[in-house]
Structures are given as structure tokens and as C-alpha cells.
Amino acid sequence: MVLSATAWVILAGAVATYLTRVGGHAVLSRFERIPPRVEAALNAVPAAVLTAIVAPYAVFFGLAEAITIAAAIVLALRLPTLAMLGICWALVWLLRQAI
Amino acid sequence: MTATQSDFWRGVRDAVPIMIAVAPFGLLFGALAAENGLTPFEATLMSATVYAGASQMVGIELFGADIAPWIVVFSILAVNFRHVLYSATMGQTIGAYSRMQKALAFALMTDPQFATTEQKAEKGIATPFAWYLGLALPVYALWVAEAWLGAVFGSLIDDPAAYAIDFLLPLYFLGMVMGFRGRANWLPVVAASAVASVAAYHFVGSPWHVSLGGLAGVAVAAIIGVRPGHKLVV
Numbered sequence: 001m002v003l004s005a006t007a008w009v010i011l012a013g014a015v016a017t018y019l020t021r022v023g024g025h026a027v028l029s030r031f032e033r034i035p036p037r038v039e040a041a042l043n044a045v046p047a048a049v050l051t052a053i054v055a056p057y058a059v060f061f062g063l064a065e066a067i068t069i070a071a072a073i074v075l076a077l078r079l080p081t082l083a084m085l086g087i088c089w090a091l092v093w094l095l096r097q098a099i
Numbered sequence: 100m101t102a103t104q105s106d107f108w109r110g111v112r113d114a115v116p117i118m119i120a121v122a123p124f125g126l127l128f129g130a131l132a133a134e135n136g137l138t139p140f141e142a143t144l145m146s147a148t149v150y151a152g153a154s155q156m157v158g159i160e161l162f163g164a165d166i167a168p169w170i171v172v173f174s175i176l177a178v179n180f181r182h183v184l185y186s187a188t189m190g191q192t193i194g195a196y197s198r199m200q201k202a203l204a205f206a207l208m209t210d211p212q213f214a215t216t217e218q219k220a221e222k223g224i225a226t227p228f229a230w231y232l233g234l235a236l237p238v239y240a241l242w243v244a245e246a247w248l249g250a251v252f253g254s255l256i257d258d259p260a261a262y263a264i265d266f267l268l269p270l271y272f273l274g275m276v277m278g279f280r281g282r283a284n285w286l287p288v289v290a291a292s293a294v295a296s297v298a299a300y301h302f303v304g305s306p307w308h309v310s311l312g313g314l315a316g317v318a319v320a321a322i323i324g325v326r327p328g329h330k331l332v333v
């Protein structure tokens with residue numbers, strides 16, 4: 001079977017992901033204690049990367065999108081992710097019709 | 100029923116709330132993967148082998164944007180880098196597993212799998228390998244099946260922008276970011292990433308805003324450091 005280029009990228013991503021899953025045990029467990037700055041940096045990676053992906057949507061993609069992002073931030077403080085997702089999905093759809 | 104069997108079923112019962120929470124996102128991944136041009140086979144392959152929701156969403160977002168393969172892989176790696184910390188912690192909890200059992204357990208280690216295992220261990224409840232599999236396998240099976248289902252039905256939608264489906268992915272990421280808000284240094288990290296990302300998007304261009312913005316947030320976290328006794332998982 002011939003795999004597509006996309007499938008190869010997926011498999012490479014899978015290998016990289018597995019390495020993060022075994023790597024902590026294999027490498028960091030050799031240290032008595034993880035240096036606090038290293039731990040702080042690692043701990044911050046997902047929030048930092050995901051924020052970097054989202055931020056331009058709030059600025060460069062239009063008014064409907066900017067308003068929806070602002071609403072999503074407020075709603076996410078109170079509601080579960082799925083409820084926020086449903087409401088903001090409807091909101092951005094409506095705003096795109098209106099604006 | 101043997102002790103191993105009852106451990107396994109205890110794990111399956113513990114998996115039920117995780118499955119309810121995860122189910123909509125498994126389907127969403129499949130549907131958005133199809134929207135971004137992945138075939139049902141590729142979407143299912145990704146759920147089966149990467150098996151990490153947020154990074155899969157990042158992957159398909161970048162596949163849709165004609166970006167160099169190594170950047171896609173690097174971005175998946177970056178989003179999943181938190182596993183390194185989980186792995187170091189959980190390695191102690193599952194210290195009694197054999198080598199092969201550990202190798203499999205780490206392959207199935209997601210955020211909820213890690214959090215549940217650590218919660219049980221903290222309460223002094225046993226977390227043997229049979230229990231671990233009982234917790235992990237139903238969630239895994241659901242996740243993989245949903246990718247296929249979502250992709251097959253998602254590919255039937257011909258104009259995603261008309262239904263605002265194209266905006267679900269950024270909203271999903273925003274939900275994840277907000278979900279991390281109990282973590283150490285959250286606000287300065289998010290603020291630095293957002294400002295750096297917007298600046299990079301404007302001055303350097305896509306897709307560099309992802310790496311540069313992410314780097315800025317991580318650098319701020321490293322500069323601030325962390326107090327002992329902070330929460331690793333929210």
C-alpha cells in the first residue's frame with residue numbers, strides 16, 4: 001500500500017508524540033529534581049502554543065470573528081468548553097450574516 | 100471473576116465520564132479533518148497513532164494551510180511536550196509495571212488518563228496494569244471510531260464557511276487555553292504569546308506566528324520560574 005505524504009507526516013507526528021510520552025520517564029526521572037525553570041517552561045508550552053495559534057483570529061480576520069473571540073473568553077470562564085463552543089458557533093454565524 | 104478481571108472492569112467504570120467528555124471532540128476532529136482535506140483513512144490513522152486531541156487539531160489546521168511538513172511535525176511535538184512532565188510523574192506511579200506494560204501504558208497516556216491515574220494513586224487506590232487498560236482502551240476505541248465516523252460525514256459538507264464550521268477550530272483552541280487558567284504563570288504566558296503571535300503574524304507572516312508566539316510564552320514562564328506546590332494538571 002502506498003501512503004500519502006499526509007499519512008507520512010501523521011506517522012512522524014505520532015513518533016514525536018510517543019517520544020514525549022516515554023521521554024519524561026526515560027530522561028527526567030534520572031534527575032533527582034527537575035530544575036524549576038525547566039518545569040515552568042515545559043508546563044507553559046501548551047497554553048503558549050495554543051494562544052499563539054488563536055491570537056491572530058482576534059485581530060486580522062474581521063469584526064464578527066473578533067467579537068466572537070471576546071465573547072468566547074468571557075463564556076469560557078463560566079461554561080464548559082462544549083457549551084461555549086455551541087454558543088460561539090451560533091454567534092459567529094449570526095454576526096457574519098449581520099455584518 | 101479474577102482479581103485482574105475485576106480491576107479491568109473497575110477501570111472501564113472509571114472511563115465512563117472521560118468517554119462522555121471526549122465523545123463530541125472525537126467526532127469534531129473527524130469532521131474538521133475532512134474539512135481540511137484529510138481522507139477518512141488519514142483522519143482515523145491520526146487518531147489511532149497520535150492519539151492526542153489538541154495536537155491533532157493543530158495538525159489538521161496546518162495541513163489545511165500548505166505548510167512545510169517539518170513545521171507540522173514540530174507543532175504537534177510542541178503541543179504534546181507537556182507529556183514529558185506527565186511521563187516523569189506517572190513513571191513513579193506505575194513503577195511496578197513490566198517494561199512492556201510501561202511501553203504500552205505510556206502510548207495510551209492522555210491528559211485524562213494521566214489525571215485519573217494520579218488522582219487514584221493520591222487517594223491510595225491501586226492502579227494495576229489491568230485497571231489502567233480498562234480505563235484506557237474504551238476511550239481509545241471510541242476516539243478512533245469517531246475519527247472515521249466524523250470524517251465520513253464531515254466530507255459530505257461542501258461549504259464549511261457557510262455554516263461557520265471553519266471557526267470551530269480556533270474556538271476549540273481558545274477553550275483549551277482557558278481550561279489551563281489554573282496553571283502557574285498562566286496570565287503572563289498567555290499575554291506574551293498573544294502579543295508576540297500578533298506581531299509575528301503582522302511582521303513575519305504565517306505560520307511563524309505559531310513558533311514565535313509560543314516561544315515568547317515559554318520564555319516568560321522560564322524567566323518567572325515556578326513556586327513549589329503548584330498544580331501540574333488542572
